[in-house]
Amino acid sequence: EAQVTQNPRYLITVTGKKLTVTCSQNMNHEYMSWYRQDPGLGLRQIYYSMNVEVTDKGDVPEGYKVSRKEKRNFPLILESPSPNQTSLYFCASSAPGVIGYTFGSGTRLTVV
Amino acid sequence: AQSVTQLGSHVSVSEGALVLLRCNYSSSVPPYLFWYVQYPNQGLQLLLKYTSAATLVKGINGFEAEFKKSETSFHLTKPSAHMSDAAEYFCAVSRKSGGSNYKLTFGKGTLLTVNP
Numbered sequence: 001e002a003q004v005t006q007n008p009r010y011l012i013t014v015t016g017k018k019l020t021v022t023c024s025q026n027m028n029h030e031y032m033s034w035y036r037q038d039p040g041l042g043l044r045q046i047y048y049s050m051n052v053e054v055t056d057k058g059d060v061p062e063g064y065k066v067s068r069k070e071k072r073n074f075p076l077i078l079e080s081p082s083p084n085q086t087s088l089y090f091c092a093s094s095a096p097g098v099i100g101y102t103f104g105s106g107t108r109l110t111v112v
Numbered sequence: 113a114q115s116v117t118q119l120g121s122h123v124s125v126s127e128g129a130l131v132l133l134r135c136n137y138s139s140s141v142p143p144y145l146f147w148y149v150q151y152p153n154q155g156l157q158l159l160l161k162y163t164s165a166a167t168l169v170k171g172i173n174g175f176e177a178e179f180k181k182s183e184t185s186f187h188l189t190k191p192s193a194h195m196s197d198a199a200e201y202f203c204a205v206s207r208k209s210g211g212s213n214y215k216l217t218f219g220k221g222t223l224l225t226v227n228p
Contacts, residue, residue, distance in 0.1 A: 031214045033215070033216075035216075040121065040221075042202060042218040042220040043156075043218040048214055048215060050214060090155065090156065092216075094214070099144050099161060099206070100144070100161050103155050105154070105155040106154075
């Protein structure tokens with residue numbers, strides 16, 4: 001089944017403790033992206049990647065890092081999480097000629 | 113730059129009534145347009161998308177949307193609301209440039225409540 005898989009689904013952590021949210025897709029898609037969803041703000045793009053080793057900032061990149069060493073994986077790294085990064089995070093993938101993204105199920109992160 | 117405005121953060125309808133969720137977009141190039149639905153505690157599901165083929169787009173669960181270039185609108189409608197339609201709905205725009213669509217820009221969402 002074609003899908004985007006995020007882990008974990010839920011995470012509670014403390015301020016300053018580094019964490020990684022993983023994202024993997026099995027569709028051989030070139031494009032991958034991370035979004036965060038906050039009440040009243042919709043979804044905002046954090047980072048995106050056009051292909052392996054090609055990444056760029058989205059609209060709200062501060063406090064986040066990404067890497068794209070393999071085509072299928074696009075982890076989101078929070079080096080020093082803060083409470084304002086408490087949010088619902090979505091990973092998504094797409095490909096040239098495919099209009100639109102396939103989204104993962106989301107990761108709900110709480111930073112205390 | 114591209115942007116999306118969803119008019120009304122909360123829409124309430126009675127079961128069986130018309131559903132109308134409004135979306136206006138801004139884009140410097142011909143856009144791709146999307147409606148996504150998010151049920152409580154779930155991810156995003158694509159309802160329908162406009163890719164310049166037909167201006168009236170039919171999606172899943174009886175929803176449809178009409179692209180109106182002159183009004184820069186892409187409103188979502190359903191003739192008769194069902195209780196199961198209660199969810200949050202997001203309109204999104206993507207640029208159309210050489211087949212590239214690597215960024216979706218979302219509106220802030222409209223929460224649809226359906227009353228019995």
